[in-house]
Amino acid sequence: MLSPSTAEEKARILAEALPYIRRFHDKTIVIKYGGNAMIEETLKHSFASDVVLLKLVGMNPVIIHGGGPQIDHMLKRVGKEGVFIQGMRVTDAETMDVVEMVLGGLVNKEIVNLINRHGGQAVGLTGKDGMFIRAKRMLMQDKEKAGEWINIGQVGEIEQIDPSLIALLDSRDFIPVIAPIGVGEDGQSYNINADIVAGKLAETLNAEKLILLTNTPGVLDKDGRLLTGLTAKRVDELFADGTISGGMLPKIDSALNAVKHGVKSCHIIDGRVQHALLLEILTDEGVGTLIKAD
Numbered sequence: 001m002l003s004p005s006t007a008e009e010k011a012r013i014l015a016e017a018l019p020y021i022r023r024f025h026d027k028t029i030v031i032k033y034g035g036n037a038m039i040e041e042t043l044k045h046s047f048a049s050d051v052v053l054l055k056l057v058g059m060n061p062v063i064i065h066g067g068g069p070q071i072d073h074m075l076k077r078v079g080k081e082g083v084f085i086q087g088m089r090v091t092d093a094e095t096m097d098v099v100e101m102v103l104g105g106l107v108n109k110e111i112v113n114l115i116n117r118h119g120g121q122a123v124g125l126t127g128k129d130g131m132f133i134r135a136k137r138m139l140m141q142d143k144e145k146a147g148e149w150i151n152i153g154q155v156g157e158i159e160q161i162d163p164s165l166i167a168l169l170d171s172r173d174f175i176p177v178i179a180p181i182g183v184g185e186d187g188q189s190y191n192i193n194a195d196i197v198a199g200k201l202a203e204t205l206n207a208e209k210l211i212l213l214t215n216t217p218g219v220l221d222k223d224g225r226l227l228t229g230l231t232a233k234r235v236d237e238l239f240a241d242g243t244i245s246g247g248m249l250p251k252i253d254s255a256l257n258a259v260k261h262g263v264k265s266c267h268i269i270d271g272r273v274q275h276a277l278l279l280e281i282l283t284d285e286g287v288g289t290l291i292k293a294d
Contacts, residue, residue: 017282024281025058027208028170030263032198033111034066035215037271044114047213050277051175052120059281060170063115063122063177064201066194067107074098086140087249091153091191099191100126103179111177123174125165126181128189133197134160135182135190156182156190158197161204199254203261210258211280212251213271218289219244219252230291232260252291259293266291 031051037043054061068089072082075098083090091099108124115122127133135156139149169176180197182190195212202210219227222243230238235256238244244252255266269276269288280286 013283016284020282021057024208026060028060028062028202028205029054029209029211029281030062030064030198030202030205030207031277032064032066032195032210032212033271034068034194035213035271037213037276038065038067038107038111039069040272043271043274045118046274047271047277048111048114048118048120050275051115052118053278054281055120055173055175061175062166062170062201062205062207063111063175064180064194064198065103065107065111065177066180067103070107071099071102074102085150085152086143088138088140088152088155088193089191091155093154096154096189096191100181100189104128104181108177108179115175115177121174122177123169124177124179126179127161127192127197128181128183130162130165131183132162132165133158133180133182133192134162135184135192137184137190154188154190156184156192158182158192158200161201163204166201166205193250193254195251195254199258199263199266202258202263202266206262207258208264209281210255210263210266211277212255212266212268213276214251214268214288215270215272217270218268218287219248219291227289230289232256232291232293235291255291259291264292 037047051061075082104126112122112124136159138155138157140152142148142150166176180192180194182192184190199210217226219230221227235252259266267280267288267290269280273287276287280288
């Protein structure tokens with residue numbers, strides 16, 4: 001039996017969630033799932049149960065997942081090393097085969113299975129299904145040679161996202177789980193950074209929130225302190241002074257573009273915290289860094 005103090009605390013927490021459940025009812029929440037939350041068993045189960053709870057209380061979660069460590073592991077098994085330029089994976093034809101096998105197969109189906117085991121109805125997709133993520137080859141500007149471009153292989157730049165497939169799944173109470181693989185006009189597959197897909201999909205679906213799970217508490221300043229609230233202007237300043245760099249670049253860039261194009265807010269949260277999603281969406285304090293347009 002609960003003690004009076006424990007019972008009061010549990011009741012307070014449940015009551016605190018009510019206005020958020022009401023506010024976000026029938027709203028789309030795009031969630032980029034990656035990092036430790038995809039690897040540690042306890043965190044995987046807490047993520048899956050959080051997603052199911054959000055769906056059951058009337059929200060529409062849409063999951064986009066990464067899988068970098070899993071891709072690297074498989075590449076090593078076939079004798080290849082992962083190479084990155086400006087935070088993007090160099091993807092030759094052999095690497096693309098591995099990416100499709102790992103992201104579109106192993107990782108995607110594991111997430112779908114996990115959500116379903118927790119009582120949800122998840123459906124796994126890649127951007128090739130229904131050709132709903134159209135892409136073209138991305139060329140990167142060479143930072144050392146002005147005016148020159150770097151070809152990093154089958155790495156995609158999003159041309160268009162067709163929201164109709166996701167809308168259909170949402171209307172039938174399914175939870176879409178999307179691997180970030182696009183398709184070109186000629187049918188060629190493209191590896192697309194999952195943060196970029198999440199941001200563009202959030203824009204296309206006019207999402208209420210974009211949530212990016214990371215392996216840090218959020219966006220940190222140069223002294224390692226958490227920056228809890230950021231505007232688009234402040235993010236631009238952090239890009240300019242080098243505070244945001246490396247693998248965080250595509251993550252913050254996609255968040256910034258999303259809030260500049262209609263997404264109400266973006267949250268960069270610590271996926272190493274159990275039930276981080278519920279803490280961010282259903283409590284007053286939240287966790288991590290909030291980015292808004294102004």
